[in-house]
């Protein structure tokens with residue numbers, strides 16, 4: 400199979416979808432791999448590393464896209480990438496479609512087969528291709544939030560661990576999944592007072608057991624959210640309803656109850672965000688202030704730590720990439736019930752119910768697309 404790896408073009412996105420190690424695996428199985436010149440640079444992989452692994456380095460972006468059967472990316476395609484996609488191509492990347500109607504329409508119009516990393520499941524009920532980047536983003540959320548608390552950033556001037564004789568800052572994490580637990584761990588490590596809110600009692604039980612009371616767990620209700628808004632120095636938004644738009648849990652009106660200079664870090668921004676006043680930001684300008692509350696809403700947080708993130712992401716994606724290349728997308732998805740929900744768009748139709756629901760579109764069962 401002819402596989403292409405473009406250089407990512409989203410703002411300050413330095414990850415790459417395939418490492419030289421992955422290229423070597425594919426080439427060893429008889430596939431042809433073209434990597435755009437300098438695609439791996441931001442993650443510490445040179446063109447000659449890819450060549451040594453048996454890949455071709457392609458400087459001509461048009462030629463790279465036109466010759467590909469399978470395109471491997473990290474971030475959702477940007478407008479100029481959508482325009483390049485054709486009906487006989489398969490795209491494998493993060494898509495987050497429920498947050499982006501225009502992108503959804505563009506992918507439908509392309510006729511391409513679009514498989515999202517973030518809706519692939521595993522036997523334990525997890526999202527194995529989202530989890531490594533959620534781990535990164537969760538760990539980064541606290542350092543981004545702590546920086547945002549500094550006065551020069553518009554923050555309240557609270558140091559999370561406090562000092563002897565001065566109480567630590569309060570961090571509330573909404574959603575105790577992969578992002579939430581990793582954020583909570585970091586905040587705990589810094590010496591903050593940490594509370595996690597979740598709708599899942601089972602998940603709160605796991606966290607309570609794991610952290611032995613060092614992290615408070617609270618069932619997420621409107622009352623609990625009101626209290627979090629009033630008391631927290633930092634709130635981290637880490638909820639997910641897989642594939643769907645995030646619920647708005649902190650409303651604009653609730654900002655009036657928050658302490659001036661407190662910080663909202665909306666990690667769920669890639670699914671539309673879980674705070675009403677969130678809008679996507681970039682690493683170039685990560686924060687903005689609404690009613691005295693600092694908002695950090697970067698939609699590709701792991702892109703900033705591209706070396707670690709690329710290695711973590713490609714460890715998780717490689718088995719799926721190999722299955723797509725070896726078997727073709729239809730057989731690969733047919734053979735694996737956890738890979739099948741990755742299919743979001745095929746042949747002009749949405750194949751993921753929550754994405755269709757977000758925009759009032761019809762969807763078809765992904766199983767019918769591979770039959």
Ligand SMILES: NC(=O)C1=CN([C@@H]2O[C@H](COP(=O)(O)OP(=O)(O)OC[C@H]3O[C@@H](n4cnc5c(N)ncnc54)[C@H](O)[C@@H]3O)[C@@H](O)[C@H]2O)C=CC1
Nearest residue numbers: 532533536574576577578597598619638639667698699700
């Ligand atoms: N901004 C960025 O760069 C990145 C963003 N993300 C995003 O972070 C979000 C969270 O991802 P994960 O932690 O992997 O998901 P997860 O599925 O592991 O955890 C989500 C948690 O939210 C809880 N939840 C759902 N609705 C809730 C509600 N109304 N109130 C309280 N809790 C609720 C669930 O019970 C679950 O425990 C996703 O939108 C993901 O795409 C992930 C990586 C990078």
Ligand SMILES: CC(=O)C(=O)O
Nearest residue numbers: 532669698699700701
């Ligand atoms: C999950 C995601 O959006 C990211 O890693 O950028």
Ligand SMILES: [Mg+2]
Nearest residue numbers: 475495669698
């Ligand atoms: Mg996005």
